[in-house]
Amino acid sequence: MKTVIVIVGPTAVGKSRLSVEIAKRFNGEVISGDSMQVYRGMDIGTAKISSQEMQGIPHYMVDIRDPNQPFSAADFQSYVQYYIKDISSRGSIPVIAGGSGLYIQAALFDYHFSDQERDVQVTERMEKQMEEEGSMPLYKRLQEIDPAQAKKIHPNNRRRVVRALEIYETTGMTMTEWQKEQQLTSPYRLLFIGLEMSRELLYRRINERVDIMLEKGLLDEVRGLYEKGLEGCGSMQAIGYKEFIPYFKGEQSLERSVELLKRNSRRYAKRQYTWFKNKLDIPWYEVTPDSINERFATIFNDLAGILEET
Known part of the structure; x- marks a missing residue:
């Protein structure tokens, strides 16, 4: 049975960073578990990991669709199952990191979309x-x-x-x-890791992340997609993009758009917590900026112990 490490949790909690560190230590390769990072040209708003941040670790499920192309949970399932098989065939461990709960669940469990x-x-x-x-x-x-x-x-x-x-x-x-009615049986040996953070701290990080995204050019990224006529595409309904459409139409101020983006991101984080905690049995590790290295070390030790049992 193939082993798959799965890192879940709300936005801005540190999943991407942990996935790279785990992959470095346990001969892993990373599969993005974010349903929006599949789209090319949607980099800043989806907090897509940079080449530098990847540190040479192979990443999959990133930049595989144009924003005007549909991408369903069934598509996600098919791709992820292919990459799990491919990565495992090389003797490496697939490491999935993301917050798109239904998509991750569909890929890892026995969901029959057909x-x-x-x-x-x-x-x-x-x-x-x-x-x-x-x-x-x-x-x-x-x-x-x-x-x-x-x-x-x-x-x-x-x-x-x-x-x-x-x-x-x-x-x-x-x-x-x-x-x-879908059966929650999996053909894989799943090692879940949940990252969580106090609500006050997480919300502050989310607000700060939005400010950083704007400094990096989020507005220009969204405007470029809007001017290509992609407003009606499913990809543009993602948080980080839909909030600015009324601004471009002159129906809403920029300040209000940014305010809504921060609010929607905070609400999404809350929904992510609720979804994962209600749907799956996951060990959770609470992190803070000061304790993150120490907490990651605990996770590495826990993983090493579990993997040695195989």
Whole structure:
């Protein structure tokens, strides 16, 4: 059974740094577990790791799609499972690091996306309705039949709205019910590591990270994508990008856009905590800027002990 090290936790907690350090010590190669880092040209807003920060460690699932191309959890699953097999075949350990919970879970456990095939007629009917009426009527319907799923989907993400409604129409089950029926069995030996931080400290780090992103040129990055006509793409619904669209349209001040980005990032971090703690049995390590090296040393020792058991 292939061993896979999986580092999870909220945004800005230090997952990328830890993944590189673990890969250096345990002959690993890193797979990004962030569903937005797959897009080329979306570097600053997704906090994509730099070549210097990689320290020579191979990284995968980064820059494999253009922003106008769709990328689903099923696509993510297929790619990650390929890289796990490829990395393991060389005698190295795959190290997955990221905060996209559903995507990571789908890749590592026995999720069968093909169980429910697309109903082309239903899809085309809904897509036509969206073209004629906009996305809100169908989104409101989703809110009525599956409010839990609706909270996870932006109204402008038409593909996901249609898919959730399509599953309901063709199976009688909501997307939430369908996902609960997925079996949480894995073909891998999974070694989870959860990084956490006090809420006050994490929120301060998130706010500071946004300021740094702006200094690095986030606004120009988003403007370049907006001017290419990519506003309606799913990739542009990512936090760090969608907040600036009203600013470019003259509907919102820059200050308000930055304020919303910080707020949305903090809320996303809270949702990440909740998701991982409710869905998976993970050992958690609390870190602070002062204790991070000491905490990482503890993680290395714990990992070494577990790996020696194999």
